[in-house]
Amino acid sequence: MTQYWVIIPAAGVGKRMQSAIPKQYLTLNQQTILDVTIARFLTHPSILGVAVGVSCDDEYWPLSEWATHPQVIRYDGGKQRADTVLNGLQVLQAVGIDGHTDVLVHDAARPLISHSAITRIVEHKGEFGALLAVPSKDTLKLANDSSCSQGTVDRSVIWQAQTPQKFPLGALLEGLSTAMEEGLEITDESSAMEQLGWQPTLVEGESTNFKITVPSDLLVAEALLASKAFKGQQESE
Numbered sequence: 001m002t003q004y005w006v007i008i009p010a011a012g013v014g015k016r017m018q019s020a021i022p023k024q025y026l027t028l029n030q031q032t033i034l035d036v037t038i039a040r041f042l043t044h045p046s047i048l049g050v051a052v053g054v055s056c057d058d059e060y061w062p063l064s065e066w067a068t069h070p071q072v073i074r075y076d077g078g079k080q081r082a083d084t085v086l087n088g089l090q091v092l093q094a095v096g097i098d099g100h101t102d103v104l105v106h107d108a109a110r111p112l113i114s115h116s117a118i119t120r121i122v123e124h125k126g127e128f129g130a131l132l133a134v135p136s137k138d139t140l141k142l143a144n145d146s147s148c149s150q151g152t153v154d155r156s157v158i159w160q161a162q163t164p165q166k167f168p169l170g171a172l173l174e175g176l177s178t179a180m181e182e183g184l185e186i187t188d189e190s191s192a193m194e195q196l197g198w199q200p201t202l203v204e205g206e207s208t209n210f211k212i213t214v215p216s217d218l219l220v221a222e223a224l225l226a227s228k229a230f231k232g233q234q235e236s237e
């Protein structure tokens, strides 16, 4: 069975969460969001290890239950998420991962990823990479600067990108480096690869794989983890 390394960008400050500490260190059922995310991957049979990018002055990481685990590499993140991902790619290259080897990138702030979704992305075979994504369920509006609707977007062609996103290590290094050198604002790996003309496959994600971004997201995540139905679904995987 092919096994994969996962880069987990966890060097953000969580401004939108408005919390006293970086949101990846807030707790869900007595575990930090970051530790929950790492556990989801290291308990999946297709995952070889994780490289966790944290802020260079992060004082919380040493308290992680994974801080000394042999399958976990801690490295310094960067100013933007793309910098943190790029640093992680360079770390994996430095430890000998071949440039043709696919790697996954998954936000630390998406702790409720299911094993079945991880399986879908690792089992996807295609030459242009892949990412989890969900088709828009709502009607979408174009807004002007005064938050007034300027029209409605055809939602049949709109998908919301999630993570993991999967690309060959060398190609992703090239895509991210090129896009950043050109000053493009890169908010996910697939947007960098699209600049190289890649057309990554959108693999079915799940609404429970949402990114914990604002305070209400934490309430939803806690409610899901407390629900027997969700727990049963995760344990039955």
Ligand SMILES: Nc1ccn([C@@H]2O[C@H](COP(=O)(O)OP(=O)(O)OP(=O)(O)O)[C@@H](O)[C@H]2O)c(=O)n1
Pocket (backbone or CB within 6 Å): 008, 009, 010, 011, 012, 013, 014, 015, 016, 017, 023, 024, 053, 077, 078, 079, 080, 081, 082, 084, 085, 107, 108, 109, 110, 211, 212, 213
């Ligand atoms: N310089 C950065 C910025 C973000 N991230 C990570 O990228 C993921 C998604 O980013 P986001 O949800 O935007 O996290 P923050 O940047 O922390 O949030 P905010 O934009 O509200 O500050 C998070 O796991 C975050 O820790 C990172 O590794 N390095």
Ligand SMILES: C[C@](O)(CO)[C@H](O)COP(=O)(O)O
Pocket (backbone or CB within 6 Å): 081, 107, 160, 161, 162, 163, 187, 188, 189, 211
């Ligand atoms: C990578 C991502 O989660 C895909 O939707 C998203 O782009 C991250 O954006 P953020 O502003 O860094 O949270």
